[in-house]
Amino acid sequence: MNLIHSSQLKVKIGNTLVCRDLTIECKAGEVWGVLGRNGKGKTTLLHTLAGLRPAISGEIFIQQNSIHQLTRRQIAQQLGVLLQHHEDSFPCSVIETVISGRHPHINHWQWESRNDWDIAHKALQSVQLSHLAQRPVNQLSGGERQRVAIATLITQNPQIMLLDEPNSHLDLKYQIMILDYLFKLTKSAQKTILMTLHDINLAARYCDKLILLMGDGEVQVGEANELLSEDNLQKLYDYPVTRIDSENFPLFFAK
Secondary structure, three states, X not given: OEEEEEEEEEEEEOOEEEEEEEEEEEEOOOEEEEEEOOOOOHHHHHHHXXXXXXXXXXXXXXOOEEHHHOOHHHHHHHEEEEOOOOOOOOOOEHHHHHHHHHHHHOOOOOOOOHHHHXXXXXXXXXXXXXXXXXXXXXXXXXXXXXHHHHHHHHHHOOOEEEEEOOOOXXXXXXXXXXXXXXXXXXXXXXXXXXEEOOOHHHHHHHOOEEEEEEEOOEEEEXXXXXXXXXXXXXXXXXXXXXXXXXXXXXXXXXX
């Protein structure tokens, strides 16, 4: 089943054409990655798929419904977005920030239930931040704040997760731990992840499908292992890349 798909999507930011006629079908249980050089529109494409900015043309569907026919609340009940930058307007605690992920699922003026709080605390445990539950978020390091944002998304529990550089600010341990967790969650709960990445090796390790933003609107879409060739990557990054096939997934090195 397609959880999110686009049809003939054309996206542009300034003078940069991100894609033309992009058609993708992201099915339940799939992890998608978006790769491309800086300035080629990875974040812009993600925001467009989330309905945060308009496309030039084309359609986006969430579980067969056009995104234009859904309210922001209806979208948030099905789709969650991890942004690159987090602005904390109010001095909330970590747990107060994480529980906000439940707001799309509760009625206006309704208090969070015991179940909502249990979900939030379990999400904090999943990113190993339970010990900081009462700390103000504006006193966290960049990596800790990123883990809070991921815990908030887990608390929201959407079927579709759009992640903009989810490994940003994270130490190696937490990059692998959190992506392992999200990968297993996607498979077990039949969700869909679509994430922008800079690290080719993380894309090879976790992604089933890829979108390569080649530049000037040219896009390649397909199976990750097939698209991650030395020729494709050299064209994508304008720099030679060596691929080494290992037992579990290929590894890539700049020459």
